[in-house]
Each structure stands twice: as C-alpha cells, then as structure tokens.
Amino acid sequence: MIQFIIRRILIAIPTLLVISFIIFAILxxxxxxxxxxxxxxxxAEVREKIRESxxxxxxxxxxxxxxxxxxxxxxxxxxxxxxxGITIGDAENxxxxxxxxxxxxxxxxxxxRTPQTLWVVGLSYLFGILIAIPIGIISAYKQYSWFxxxxxxxxxxxxxxxxxxTGMLAIILFSVQLKWFPMIYDTTLEVNSWDxxxxxxxxxxxxxxxxxxxxxxxxSRFMRASxxxxxxxxxxxxxxxxxxxxxxxxxxxxxxxxxxxVVTLIALGIPTIFSGAIITEQIFRVNGLGQLxxxxxxxxxxxxxxxxxxxxxxxxVLFNLIADxxxxxxxxxxxxx
Amino acid sequence: MKKTINILLSLAFALSLxxxxxxxxxxxxxxxxxxWQAPSTMNPNLSGGTKELEASSIVLEPFARYxxxxxxxxxxxxxxxxxxxxxxxxxxTSITWKIKKGIKWSDGSALTAEDAIFTYEYCSNPxxxxxxxxxxxxxxxxxxxxxxxVKVEFTxxxxxxxxxxxxxxxxxxxxxQFDGCQGAKAxxxxxxxxxxxxxxxFKVVDFKPNDVIVLEANPNYRDANKPAFSKVVLKGGGDAVxxxxxxxxxxxxxxxxxxxxxxxxxxxxxxxxxxxxxSAFGTSVERLMVNFTxxxxxxxxxxxxxxxxxxxxxxxxxxxxxxxxxxxxLAIDRQVLVDAGYGKAGRIGCNVLPAPAIYASxxxxxxxxxxxxxxxxLLDVAGWxxxxxxIRKKNGVRISILYQTSTNSVxxxxxxxxxxxxxxxxxxxxxxxxxxxxxxxxDVGSPDTYQKFFTDIEMYTNNFxxxxxxxxxxxxxCREMAQKSNKWGGNNxxxxxxxxxxxxxxxxxxxxxxxxRIRLSKEMNDMxxxxxxxxxxxxxxxxxxxxxxxxxxxxxxxxxxxxxxxDWTRK
Numbered sequence: 001m002i003q004f005i006i007r008r009i010l011i012a013i014p015t016l017l018v019i020s021f022i023i024f025a026i027l028x029x030x031x032x033x034x035x036x037x038x039x040x041x042x043x044a045e046v047r048e049k050i051r052e053s054x055x056x057x058x059x060x061x062x063x064x065x066x067x068x069x070x071x072x073x074x075x076x077x078x079x080x081x082x083x084x085g086i087t088i089g090d091a092e093n094x095x096x097x098x099x100x101x102x103x104x105x106x107x108x109x110x111x112x113r114t115p116q117t118l119w120v121v122g123l124s125y126l127f128g129i130l131i132a133i134p135i136g137i138i139s140a141y142k143q144y145s146w147f148x149x150x151x152x153x154x155x156x157x158x159x160x161x162x163x164x165x166t167g168m169l170a171i172i173l174f175s176v177q178l179k180w181f182p183m184i185y186d187t188t189l190e191v192n193s194w195d196x197x198x199x200x201x202x203x204x205x206x207x208x209x210x211x212x213x214x215x216x217x218x219x220s221r222f223m224r225a226s227x228x229x230x231x232x233x234x235x236x237x238x239x240x241x242x243x244x245x246x247x248x249x250x251x252x253x254x255x256x257x258x259x260x261x262v263v264t265l266i267a268l269g270i271p272t273i274f275s276g277a278i279i280t281e282q283i284f285r286v287n288g289l290g291q292l293x294x295x296x297x298x299x300x301x302x303x304x305x306x307x308x309x310x311x312x313x314x315x316x317v318l319f320n321l322i323a324d325x326x327x328x329x330x331x332x333x334x335x336x337x
Numbered sequence: 338m339k340k341t342i343n344i345l346l347s348l349a350f351a352l353s354l355x356x357x358x359x360x361x362x363x364x365x366x367x368x369x370x371x372x373w374q375a376p377s378t379m380n381p382n383l384s385g386g387t388k389e390l391e392a393s394s395i396v397l398e399p400f401a402r403y404x405x406x407x408x409x410x411x412x413x414x415x416x417x418x419x420x421x422x423x424x425x426x427x428x429x430t431s432i433t434w435k436i437k438k439g440i441k442w443s444d445g446s447a448l449t450a451e452d453a454i455f456t457y458e459y460c461s462n463p464x465x466x467x468x469x470x471x472x473x474x475x476x477x478x479x480x481x482x483x484x485x486x487v488k489v490e491f492t493x494x495x496x497x498x499x500x501x502x503x504x505x506x507x508x509x510x511x512x513x514q515f516d517g518c519q520g521a522k523a524x525x526x527x528x529x530x531x532x533x534x535x536x537x538x539f540k541v542v543d544f545k546p547n548d549v550i551v552l553e554a555n556p557n558y559r560d561a562n563k564p565a566f567s568k569v570v571l572k573g574g575g576d577a578v579x580x581x582x583x584x585x586x587x588x589x590x591x592x593x594x595x596x597x598x599x600x601x602x603x604x605x606x607x608x609x610x611x612x613x614x615x616s617a618f619g620t621s622v623e624r625l626m627v628n629f630t631x632x633x634x635x636x637x638x639x640x641x642x643x644x645x646x647x648x649x650x651x652x653x654x655x656x657x658x659x660x661x662x663x664x665x666x667l668a669i670d671r672q673v674l675v676d677a678g679y680g681k682a683g684r685i686g687c688n689v690l691p692a693p694a695i696y697a698s699x700x701x702x703x704x705x706x707x708x709x710x711x712x713x714x715l716l717d718v719a720g721w722x723x724x725x726x727x728i729r730k731k732n733g734v735r736i737s738i739l740y741q742t743s744t745n746s747v748x749x750x751x752x753x754x755x756x757x758x759x760x761x762x763x764x765x766x767x768x769x770x771x772x773x774x775x776x777x778x779x780d781v782g783s784p785d786t787y788q789k790f791f792t793d794i795e796m797y798t799n800n801f802x803x804x805x806x807x808x809x810x811x812x813x814x815c816r817e818m819a820q821k822s823n824k825w826g827g828n829n830x831x832x833x834x835x836x837x838x839x840x841x842x843x844x845x846x847x848x849x850x851x852x853x854r855i856r857l858s859k860e861m862n863d864m865x866x867x868x869x870x871x872x873x874x875x876x877x878x879x880x881x882x883x884x885x886x887x888x889x890x891x892x893x894x895x896x897x898x899x900x901x902x903x904d905w906t907r908k
Contacts, residue, residue, distance in 0.1 A: 033774070038386065038468065039386075039387065039802070040777070040799055040800070041471075041800070041801060041802045042468060042471065043471050044826055046467075046468065046470050046471050049463060049466055049467075049470065050466045050468055052466065053464060053465065053466020053521070053523075053524065054466065054524075098524055098525070099377075099546075101377040101378070101384070101546075101547070102377040102378050102527070102530075102531075102546040102547065103378060103380075103383055103523075103524050103525070103526075103527055103530055104378075104527035104530070104531065104546060105527070109546060109547075112545060112546075113548075168579075171579065171582070175587050175589075176582065176586050176587055179587070182587075182589055183579065183582070183583055183587055183589060184371070184572060184575075184583055184589055184590065186572075187545060187548055187549050187572075188543065188545075188549055188551055188570065282574065282575060282576070283575070283576075283579070285572065285573075285574045285575045287545060287547070287548035287549070287574070291547075291548075291574060292547065295375065295377075295547045295574075299377070
C-alpha cells in the first residue's frame with residue numbers, strides 16, 4: 001500500500017509539471033489582453049507601457065520559468081515565513097506571484113477567499129450527502145413506490161435545472177417577495193454574537209440550499225443505482241435466508257457494499273468544493289474562489305488564473321489518489337500489488 | 338419676564354433650526370454602495386478601469402473636479418487658475434495652483450506642494466506603468482513656488498491646461514506614504530495601493546480586492562460637519578440586473594452603479610417604489626462609421642487603404658456618394674432604437690460632439706425625424722435605380738452593405754432594426770457581429786478589428802473624458818487615418834480626409850478663448866455630420882439607481898458619480 005502511494009506520488013510530479021505548462025501555454029496563446037478592459041480613451045502607447053510593467057515583454061519560457069520558481073520555491077518559503085516565523089533566505093526581496101488586476105500576491109487573495117468557499121460550498125456538499133444517501137436508500141428499497149417516483153422527479157429537476165436558474169428563483173421568492181433572506185452576501189460580517197450568527201445563517205441559506213439540491217440530486221441517483229445493483233445479489237439472499245431482519249440486511253449488508261462506489265465519487269468531488277461554485281458564488285456575491293477565478297478570467301489576470309487552475313489540478317490529482325486508497329480500505333478484495 | 342421668554346423662544350428656535358439644517362459628521366450611519374464590477378485596487382494610477390476610479394475618488398482628491406454640469410470646481414485649491422486671474426501664463430505654457438488653507442490628509446498631516454510634485458513624478462516614471470499617464474503629457478516640470486503653491490510648466494502652449502491634478506483620473510497621492518513605491522516597486526506596494534491616505538471625506542479601513550471596501554469618515558476632513566455618514570461599504574461583484582434589484586426592489590443597497598439593464602426591466606423594478614433610476618449624459622455616442630475606402634478583399638494589400646489626395650484614389654464604390662450617405666441617415670428612426678435598447682440610458686443623437694451643453698450643435702436636428710420619402714427621392718435623383726430584387730444599383734454597383742459591430746444584445750437588436758429601415762430605401766444589409774475582445778482588441782494580425790474596418794459600415798460607441806473636446810475632435814483629421822503605414826493605430830476609422838477640417842483642428846489647438854473654442858468645435862462637429870462621415874444614432878447616458886432614503890445624489894458624467902459623497906445624507 002505504502003509502495004503504491006509513493007509510486008503514485010512520483011508519477012504525479014511529471015504529470016503536474018506537464019499540466020502547469022499546458023495551462024500556461026493555453027493562457028499565453030489565448031487572445032487575451034490585460035489592457036483590453038481599459039476605456040477607449042487610454043492611448044496605445046500607454047497600453048504598451050502597462051504591458052511592459054507587468055512583465056509581458058519577456059519571452060514565454062522566461063515567464064514560465066519565473067512562475068515555476070515563484071510557485072514552488074518563493075511562495076512555500078513565504079508561507080513558512082509569515083505563518084510559522086521560519087525564515088530561509090532573503091525574505092524581504094523575494095518576488096511573489098502578483099495578480100495583474102490587484103497588484104497584490106495571488107496566494108494572499110486565495111487565502112482570503114478560501115474560508116468562504118469552504119463554508120458555503122463545503123456545507124452544501126455535506127448537506128447534499130446527508131440528503132442524498134437516505135433518499136437513495138429508500139428510493140431503491142421501495143422501487144417504483146410513490147416515494148421513489150417523487151424522489152426521481154425532484155432529483156431529475158435538481159440535476160437538470162442549472163444553478164443560475166434555481167439561484168435567481170430563490171432570490172425572487174425569498175428575497176424580493178418574502179423578504180426572508182438577504183440577496184447580497186455580506187463578506188464583512190464577523191460572527192461574534194448570537195445575532196450575527198443568525199445573520200450569517202440567513203445569508204448562507206440560499207447559496208447553500210441551491211447547491212445542496214444540485215449535489216444531492218446527483219449523488220442520490222448514484223446511491224439508488226448502487227443499492228439496486230446489490231439488492232439482487234446472492235449475499236443478500238443468503239442474509240435473508242439466515243433470518244436477518246430487513247433492517248440489518250439493508251443498513252449493514254447492502255449499504256456497506258453499495259457505499260463503495262459512492263464514497264469514491266464523493267472523494268473525487270471534493271476538489272470541486274475548492275474550485276468553488278463559479279455561478280452560484282457570482283449570483284449571491286459570495287467572495288469565494290470560484291468568483292475569484294471568473295473575475296481573473298474576465299480581466300485577463302493571467303498569473304491569478306494560472307495559479308488557481310494549477311492548484312485545482314493539484315487537488316484533483318491528490319483526491320484521485322485518496323479515492324483509490326479509500327477504495328482499497330473499503331473493499332478488501334482490491335489489492336494494489 | 339416676557340422679554341426673557343422671547344429670548345429663550347428665539348434661542349430654542351435657532352437651536353432647532355441649526356440641528357435640522359446642519360447634519361453632524363457621522364450622524365447618518367452606514368451607506369451601502371453596490372458596484373457590480375468589483376474594484377480591484379484603490380490606486381487609480383494602476384488601473385484605468387472606471388470601477389477603480391470611482392472607488393478611489395471617495396478617498397483621493399484632485400485640485401479641481403467637474404460638477405454634474407461639466408463645470409470645473411476648485412476642490413482643494415482656492416480658485417480655478419485662468420489667464421484672466423493670472424493663474425495661467427499669457428503664452429499658455431504654465432499653470433499655477435494655490436492649495437486652500439488647512440487641507441489635511443486623513444492621518445492629520447498637511448497637504449503640501451511636495452505631494453503634488455511627487456504625484457507627477459510617480460505617474461510620469463515609465464516603470465510605474467501608470468495607466469493615467471496621458472493626463473501628464475507635455476509637462477516640462479512641476480515645481481513648488483512655496484509650500485502651498487504648485488507651478489506646472491508645459492513644453493507646448495496648452496489652451497486647456499486642466500488635465501494634471503484635475504478630475505478623478507489625476508488625484509494627488511501622499512508623498513510620505515508612496516515614497517519608495519515609484520517605478521517598478523509600484524507593483525509590489527499593495528499595502529499602499531489598497532489603503533491610500535487621502536484628503537477625501539472617507540478613509541479605507543478594510544479592502545478585500547474584487548469584493549468589498551469598508552470606509553470610515555475621515556476625522557481630519559476639512560468640513561467639520563461632513564460627511565453625514567460614518568461608514569461606507571462598497572460591495573462589488575455580481576451582475577447589473579441583480580444590482581438593480583438590490584437597490585430598487587429589496588432596498589438592501591442604497592446606490593447601484595452602471596445599471597446597463599434592458600429598459601423594460603428597469604421600469605418594472607422602479608415601480609416597487611424603493612428607489613429611483615437616475616441618468617446623466619456625458620459624451621458617449623453610439624454611431625455608425627462610414628467607410629470612405631474600398632474594403633473589397635480582392636484589393637489585397639490595398640484593401641481599405643486611403644491612397645492619398647483629396648480625391649482618394651481607392652474610393653468606396655457607393656459610400657463616397659454624398660446622397661447615399663445622407664439617405665442612409667434619413668432612413669433611420671432613432672427613437673425606435675432608443676426605445677428598444679436604451680430607455681432612460683439614451684436619447685436621439687444627432688451630433689458626434691453632444692456635450693457639454695455649450696458645445697452641442699443644433700444644426701443637425703434634421704436627424705431627429707426619419708424621412709424615408711426624402712431618402713428615396715435623393716437616391717432616385719442620384720441615379721440609383723431599384724433592380725428586380727428591389728435593391729438599388731447604378732453602373733453595376735449594388736448598394737449591399739456589410740455592417741459589423743461587437744457582440745452585445747442591444748447592438749444586435751439595433752442592427753436588425755436598422756437593416757429593416759434600410760430595406761425601405763432599397764438597400765440590402767448583411768449583419769455581422771464580433772466578440773468585443775476581438776473587435777476592440779486591436780490585434781494587428783486580425784482582419785476583424787474596428788481599426789482595420791474591412792466592412793462598409795461599423796457601429797460602436799466612443800467618448801472623451803473630461804470636458805474639453807480638442808483631442809477628441811482631432812480624431813478625424815487626415816493624419817489620424819487608421820491604415821497600414823501606422824499599423825492601424827489612428828483614430829480616423831472612416832478615413833475621411835478634409836484639409837478644411839484639419840485647418841480648424843490646428844486652429845483649435847492654439848485658441849484659448851472659450852467662445853472661440855466653442856465656435857470652432859461646433860463647426861468641426863457640423864462639418865463631420867453634414868458630410869455624413871459618421872452617422873450618429875444614440876447619445877448614451879450613464880444609468881445608476883439610488884434608494885429613496887438617500888438625498889444629495891447628483892449623478893455626474895464628467896467625474897466620479899461619488900464626487901459629492903460628502904454631501905449625501907439619509908432622509
């Protein structure tokens with residue numbers, strides 16, 4: 001097992017390097033211009049100067065090399081310096097990855113926005129799982145009952161209606177008509193009293209609910225299918241013939257076996273929590289990572305987009321590995337060597 | 338006894354009057370502003386975007402700024418320097434600003450001439466990458482006459498020297514704070530760029546890039562009773578429709594900026610009664626550019642090249658005919674375009690120089706009413722006869738127009754309407770739209786940029802900042818023609834060339850008398866309009882909305898919309 005993990009990590013290193021180069025090349029070749037959003041009144045010479053001040057005058061391989069050094073050496077050293085007080089080398093004059101739009105370090109922007117994304121998108125993922133598993137179990141066990149029909153209908157709607165639509169619907173219903181929840185996420189709110197906690201819950205309700213519905217719809221379909229697969233297998237018949245109660249058969253024998261693919265799926269979905277929910281965050285004005293990415297793309301803020309996309313790539317590779325490991329733990333039939 | 342009662346009564350009356358008229362600083366609590374495009378920095382010199390200019394204008398201030406009508410107001414100085422009051426030298430090569438007494442930065446230190454000199458040095462340093470550097474051109478030196486007097490000397494005579502230290506593009510930075518942030522270092526000073534110290538009514542206490550800015554009343558602001566609000570929260574992000582909803586329907590926000598929303602949606606939202614839509618008209622005009630050169634691809638290298646002389650040896654096959662251009666303009670019902678796509682954000686535009694009001698010509702009002710019959714008559718007389726397919730032609734040339742613009746729902750709706758209008762006069766139109774980043778991107782290798790203009794007609798909006806049209810009007814001189822030799826870097830897209838116009842432009846650049854400047858500018862505008870070098874369509878405005886509970890908002894197309902935020906109050 002350990003050997004397997006080490007081997008996978010070693011393979012991941014060249015994979016990630018290639019990914020980082022591909023991302024860099026795509027962004028570099030795209031007809032993007034950081035001065036493209038400036039008003040027409042800004043003359044061409046000024047635009048040229050701005051591009052130079054951003055380092056765009058250098059050839060591509062030099063810029064890629066610089067980014068690699070900044071990402072793999074300077075930024076980790078800076079985190080050690082700021083976070084743990086360990087200074088290695090010249091901390092004052094270390095160049096960091098700077099965002100073109102804000103001229104501030106990209107990693108600081110990411111650190112600033114990660115908590116909101118983890119809270120909103122993470123909670124919606126958690127609620128999604130908590131809703132999906134029971135619905136999946138009951139739907140499968142009582143296949144074609146009214147519960148299954150209603151569940152199928154709701155999950156199909158949740159799965160096929162995009163979040164920008166359910167989000168707008170929620171705003172019009174709960175903010176404009178009923179006035180229950182605010183439509184704008186107040187990112188300056190500090191939870192330091194009971195009242196502020198209530199406000200925080202209120203402002204998180206709509207984005208979390210919209211995303212939870214979407215996540216739950218997806219997962220409950222898998223859960224249902226997985227249980228249905230298992231219910232017809234021989235070991236279930238054996239358990240029943242041994243005289244086990246239906247509760248035990250379903251919740252111990254069948255559930256454990258059906259969870260194997262679902263848990264893998266959940267693990268593979270975790271990186272999407274970090275990448276945020278671009279559309280939902282935009283609609284509710286949650287200052288998360290998804291919103292950061294879309295703003296970066298719109299303003300051709302290449303260092304920001306490059307760093308964020310690469311971090312997502314790292315997370316995806318990492319959670320793929322974790323999913324494989326979990327699979328082995330849950331299912332003793334799987335062997336790695 | 339009676340006397341004392343009288344005195345007491347009048348005293349009480351005076352006190353109550355004072356308390357109603359004079360709001361105290363910070364008495365109105367928090368003001369919530371919503372900018373759906375979120376500001377990414379507070380330093381206007383490192384971002385030319387309007388959102389950053391607007392946000393920074395609450396904190397950083399210039400010597401003089403424009404009011405809502407486009408008049409220059411002394412802001413941090415005693416008077417606006419003019420030739421008459423001796424502030425501008427007779428030869429127009431220098432301007433002297435005198436800073437008002439007692440102006441303090443929010444940290445309590447005094448604003449001095451050194452700060453102004455530093456601001457100039459900061460932005461004119463080529464390594465800074467200053468986005469506002471075109472406000473600091475032709476400057477020989479900026480010097481301090483004494484600690485509160487600044488003299489700017491120019492290398493050429495400047496009839497309109499109000500660019501440096503004027504308006505929200507060129508505010509003063511504090512030397513003590515930004516020292517060491519010049520040149521290449523400017524990029525790394527994010528503490529300074531996010532929390533600039535200013536002289537304005539508010540100071541930044543929290544800045545989350547691309548998300549939210551929290552500001553508090555500046556304790557050292559020059560007017561002890563202002564601002565009325567103790568705190569300003571400027572939230573960013575989202576989209577224009579939901580920003581309008583937050584102000585007009587839910588009332589969560591007090592002010593929403595730049596609400597480019599379909600007119601019928603905005604009208605419906607306003608009916609909720611929570612807020613008001615306000616608009617202001619600056620210099621933006623949506624116009625059709627008419628190509629005077631032949632864009633035929635078979636010409637190869639010479640495609641859409643202006644080949645010299647007043648006769649233009651590479652003329653457009655039908656658009657060089659005055660009657661065709663005039664007929665195209667006459668056939669357009671501009672009110673329909675306004676109603677369909679702009680609502681409160683537009684009105685009929687008949688001039689390319691529509692504002693400030695003193696510059697607006699009334700000589701071209703013919704365009705206000707469409708006249709299809711006259712357009713048809715003109716074309717008939719000029720010999721453009723309708724063919725069997727209803728399209729006019731003459732000597733084998735059919736009037737079939739290729740009409741391009743950027744991709745945008747309002748523009749595509751306008752295109753479709755104009756196509757129908759032109760059909761009525763026997764003109765065929767093929768529509769084309771290009772992604773804005775390609776169309777306006779200026780890539781020399783791309784054939785689809787608005788500068789190359791390889792079609793017959795193209796449509797977009799242009800404007801100028803500030804209130805002086807000199808540079809803008811020089812866009813249509815012969816040497817500004819966008820073509821191969823200048824890598825399509827010019828501003829004269831129609832490639833319309835007139836020595837008479839060039840002469841007027843040259844004259845304008847050396848005239849300082851305001852009356853003459855107005856007369857010359859109007860004359861230039863009329864020349865362009867009456868020769869139909871461009872066909873103006875819609876004079877576009879800025880649209881914002883504010884809550885009914887806020888008073889004092891004066892939306893300003895010449896400067897920041899937040900220019901007078903110190904005077905805003907809550908009812």
